[in-house]
Amino acid sequence: MQLVRPDINIDFIGKRKIAYGLSALMILITLTSLVVHKGINYGIDFAGGTLIQVRFSAPIRIADVKDGLKNVDLQASSVQSFGEEDENEVLIRTDASTSVTKGFAPRLAEAMKTATGAEAEIRRVEMVGPQVGKDLREKALFAMFYALLFITIYISGRFELKWMLSGIMAAALAGAVYLLSIFQVSVPFLMLAALLVAIALFWFLELKYAMGAIVALIHDVAITVGIFSIFGMEFTLPIIAALLTIIGYSLNDTIIVFDRIRENLKKHHRKPLGWILNRSVNETLSRTLLTSGTTLVVVISLLILGGGIIHDFAFAMTVGVIIGTYSSVYVASPILLAWQARKK
Helix, strand or coil, X not given: CCCCCCCCCCCCHHHHHHXXXXXXXXXXXXXXXXXXXCCCCECHHHHCXXXXXXXXXXXXXXXXXXXXXXXXXXXXXXXXXXXXXXHCEEEEEECCCCCCCCXXXXXXXXXXXXXXXXXXXXXXXXXXXXHHHHHHHHHHHHHHHHHHHHHHHHHHHHHHCCHHHHHHHHHHHHHHHHHHHHCCCCHHHHHHHHHHHHHHHHXXXXXXXXXXXXXXXXXXXXXXXXXXXHCCCXXXXXXXXXXXXXXXXHHHHHHHHHHHHHHHHHHCCCCCHHHHHHHHHHHCHHHHHHHHXXXXXXXXXXXXXXXXXXXXXXXXXXXXXXXXXXXXXXXXXXXXXXXXXXXX
C-alpha cells in the first residue's frame, strides 16, 4: 500500500536550513518556558506529597471542598475538577505526605459530605515521600540516559561496524556518570554534561550515524518536555514511559531512512550525498506516512476516549509521534551532510 507515488521527489534536504531554524526556535521556546516556570512541573510521583481523587453524588463547589479539607488537616491543598463535568470528580493535591491510616478514607469522606452536602466516594489515595520522589526522578533520568547509550552502540555497530569503539565509549561514559553520582553530583546536571560529551565524542570519532540518531532523539524528548512545560502539565511516571516509547518509535523511523541511505550510497556512489539523502527520504516517505498515520489514529483515540488517567500519556505520545516523524526527515538525515562539509 502506498500513499504517495513511487517516483515522488520532494526536496526535503534543500529545505533543511528552514527546518534547522524551526527546530532551534522550538528548543528556544522550550528553554524559555522551563526558565519562566522554574523547571518542570513535577507530579506526586517525583515531587512527593499526597494525591486524592474524590467523586461526589451531586455538583459541588471547590471552595466547599477546601473547607472540608481543613477538618482533616489538609489545608495547604490544591483542588481541581477531574474528568467529565457530569462525573463530579475532583483531584486534591498536597505537598505534605499524609499518613494514610485505615480510618483516613472514611474520615475524609465524612468531612467532604459535611462540607458539600453531597455523598463523597474516595476513589484513590496516593502518597509518595519526598525522598522516594527524588529517587524516582533520578532513576527516570538514568533510564533515559542509558537507553540513549545503548542506542549509540546499536546504531554504530549496525551502520558503521564500530561495535568495539562505540561500546568502549558508552561504557566509559556510563562508568563516569555512575562514579560521579556516588559523590552526590546533581543528576540533571550530570546527565546534561554526559550527553554533551557524548555528542562531542561522536563528532571526533566520526560516528556520524549514531550522532544523527542521538541528536534527533534528544530533539524529540526536549520538545515534548517543552510542550508539557508550556501548558503547565504534570510530569509523572507515565510520562517517562511515554518518553521512552517516543525514543523507540523515533529511532525505528530513523533506522528505516538510514537503511535506505546505506543502500543508495552503494547503488549511486557517484551521486552527490545531498541527492542520495533526498532520494532515500522520498523512497521511504510512503512507509513513514503509513506508520505515523496509523499510530496517530491510536494515540488520538486514547487522548479523546481514554479518560483522565491516561490523558497525559496519550498527549505526550501524540506530540512525540509528530515530532519524531519530523526529526527523522529533517534532523537525523541532514546531519550526515555535516560530515561531508567537515571533510571538505
